[in-house]
Every structure is written in C-alpha cells, then in structure tokens.
Amino acid sequence: MDKTSEEKKREHQIKVKATINQKLIESGERERLKELLRTRLIECGWRDQLKLHCKEIVKQKGLENITVDDLVSEITPRARSLVPDEVKKEMLQRIKAFVGQQSNA
Template identity: 75%
Template sequence: MADLQERKIKDAQMRATINQKLVETGERERLKELLRTRLVECGWRDQLKAHCKDIVQQKGLEHVTVDDLVAEITPKGRALVPDNVKKELLQRIRTFLSQQSNI
C-alpha cells in the first residue's frame, strides 16, 4: 500500500515538473493553440455547440445553469475528440520531453 502511495506522489510530482517546463518554454500555449485549431478543423467545436443548443432547448433556458451545461457536455466533448488529434498532441508532447535534458 505504501508503494502505491509513493508511486502516486512521484507521478504527481512528475506531472507538475512537466507542466512547469511546458509553461516556462511557452510550449503549453503552442499546444493549446494547436488543439484549438485541430478541433475547429474537424468540426468538434460545431458539434459541441449544437449539443449545447439541444440541451438548452430540451431543458429550457431558465432551467439550465452554466455548471449544468458544462457537466453535461464535458463527457461528450472528450469522447468527440478524434483519435488523430489526440495522437498528434501526444507525439508533440513526447518530442518536447525528449528534447528536455533536465526532466
């Protein structure tokens, strides 16, 4: 049990270190912009926008909060991201990490 807890702590520390490097180098913003572009190109944004409209029409504008909407569309939004977009971002992150000597 202690090994599992130690592993979780090390994983969290590694994620924090990687995120810090991504932020410091500006790569995080470049990746976010790439993701935005790819999601628009594949129609993801339009699909999610249509899904939001459907939810609001079903429930009525006065019965939907932003938090409700986010909770409902988040799983669908994640599921709709094409695999090729996920793979491209993962490859970019791997390339970035391979270029970092101090991680």
C-alpha cells in the first residue's frame, strides 16, 4: 500500500524536527534556550502561578492520595496554556534564527 502525501509530509516533518533538535543539542543552543525559557517563565510569574496551582491540587486531593505523575498530568495542560504568547514568540524566533544560521553555514 502506498503512503499518502499526508503521511509522507508527516514523516518529513518528523525528520526535520529530529535534525533541528540534534543540531540544537550538538551546538549547545538547546541548553541556552532552555535556560532563557526558564528565566522568562520566572520573570513573568508563570512558575509562581504553577506552584500555587500545585498546592491547590494537593490540598484538594490530599498529599497521600496523589502521586507526582498524577500531579504532572493534571497541571500540564494549564502550564502550557499559561505560557505567555510573548515568550512563545521569542523562543520560536530564536529557533528560526538558529535554523537560518545553520542553513547559511
């Protein structure tokens, strides 16, 4: 059975993402981006908001009735939605700039 163009496109996207990620790791840029993201999230109060949310969940369910995995799965959607658009845009711009530098090298 032949692959559809959508399947081929999806496979290509996965390969491109893997290549970009590998280059980010090899160059050390991934760690720099992670540190920048960590700093930006602290600056905008994201981290504090999540801490409060975690405390609320633990208080509701009881410390003995919740695992770390439960907590992570419960806060992940909210954590993602609370990342400010400016932070997302900055990170995306930096990744695009990195990819542009790599393709010019």
